[in-house]
Amino acid sequence: AQTVTQSQPEMSVQEAETVTLSCTYDTSESDYYLFWYKQPPSRQMILVIRQEAYKQQNATENRFSVNFQKAAKSFSLKISDSQLGDAAMYFCAGTTGNQFYFGTGTSLTVIP
Amino acid sequence: NAGVTQTPKFQVLKTGQSMTLQCAQDMNHEYMSWYRQDPGMGLRLIHYSVGAGITDQGEVPNGYNVSRSTTEDFPLRLLSAAPSQTSVYFCASSYLWGEGQPQHFGDGTRLSIL
Numbered sequence: 324a325q326t327v328t329q330s331q332p333e334m335s336v337q338e339a340e341t342v343t344l345s346c347t348y349d350t351s352e353s354d355y356y357l358f359w360y361k362q363p364p365s366r367q368m369i370l371v372i373r374q375e376a377y378k379q380q381n382a383t384e385n386r387f388s389v390n391f392q393k394a395a396k397s398f399s400l401k402i403s404d405s406q407l408g409d410a411a412m413y414f415c416a417g418t419t420g421n422q423f424y425f426g427t428g429t430s431l432t433v434i435p
Numbered sequence: 436n437a438g439v440t441q442t443p444k445f446q447v448l449k450t451g452q453s454m455t456l457q458c459a460q461d462m463n464h465e466y467m468s469w470y471r472q473d474p475g476m477g478l479r480l481i482h483y484s485v486g487a488g489i490t491d492q493g494e495v496p497n498g499y500n501v502s503r504s505t506t507e508d509f510p511l512r513l514l515s516a517a518p519s520q521t522s523v524y525f526c527a528s529s530y531l532w533g534e535g536q537p538q539h540f541g542d543g544t545r546l547s548i549l
Contacts, residue, residue, distance in 0.1 A: 356535030
């Protein structure tokens with residue numbers, strides 16, 4: 324089994340600034356994958372970024388990047404040049420075997 | 436591409452009623468799953484399937500049944516609805532489970548049990 328913890332229920336950021344969302348996880352497996360999903364008010368679940376645990380290089384997708392600290396079991400999401408459209412609930416998730424485990428989410432507000 | 440299609444989008448039931456939430460995907464994905472989303476609790480896995488004819492329980496399976504007779508469809512059944520089952524339900528699918536493929540989600544079903 325795996326647990327995923329997001330300790331920041333709410334965050335805010337000024338438009339064009341950078342914000343980092345925290346996530347920690349716990350697993351006994353050596354082979355696993357980590358994800359960040361975005362859920363805007365429309366309720367859709369949108370994949371933001373994916374990280375393979377065996378890769379040391381941090382994943383990057385345009386303005387989104389992760390800081391993957393395997394030893395610390397930390398997987399934070401950095402959003403650069405924040406835009407109004409980034410306002411959403413963000414979920415950290417992990418998978419080993421056949422099940423996905425989600426954190427409780429961080430609600431991000433972008434201030435114009 | 437339709438992706439993952441869930442029906443209905445909204446439903447109100449009375450306690451004790453039964454109903455089926457439909458989920459279909461047109462991406463030939465092997466893996467399909469159902470989640471419920473409750474405030475402050477993230478998404479929790481109800482049931483999942485790694486292929487036609489194969490289903491298994493997730494974290495919160497009680498009160499729900501599933502079947503997988505085809506690759507495309509994965510319905511979720513509530514046999515006797517209870518107020519505790521009021522939630523938003525998401526169906527998801529992915530390729531090649533076990534290789535960390537991201538899940539594709541439907542738009543969700545908001546279910547209220549009175």
